[in-house]
Amino acid sequence: MAQARKIIVVxxxxxxxxxxxxxxxxxxxxxxxxxxxxxxxxKAVGQFMSSLVN
Known part of the structure; x- marks a missing residue:
């Protein structure tokens, strides 16, 4: 499995x-x-977090 992963990365x-x-x-x-x-x-995550705080 590890060798297959190395081959795919290469x-x-x-x-x-x-x-x-x-x-x-x-x-x-x-x-x-x-x-x-x-x-x-x-930005979307930031807006979501801001809306949770408000």
């Missing part, structure tokens, strides 16, 4: 590196979308 890292090397603009867009999603989720 394949994922190789894929990410390949994507960054072949299309850096697209990779940057994907990272930006990911961070925007995390940011909006954090």
């Amino acid at each position: 394949i994922l890292v190789v894929f990410v590196l390949y994507t960054i090397i072949t299309s850096p603009v697209r990779a940057a867009q994907l990272v930006q979308v990911g961070f925007e999603g995390i940011s909006s989720a954090a």
Whole structure:
């Protein structure tokens, strides 16, 4: 099981590196979308917690 996990991680890292090397603009867009999603989720959690306090 541990070796399968290592193989999957290596394949994922190789894929990410390949994507960054072949299309850096697209990779940057994907990272930006990911961070925007995390940011909006954090804001939503903050609003939810604020509404619980009030």
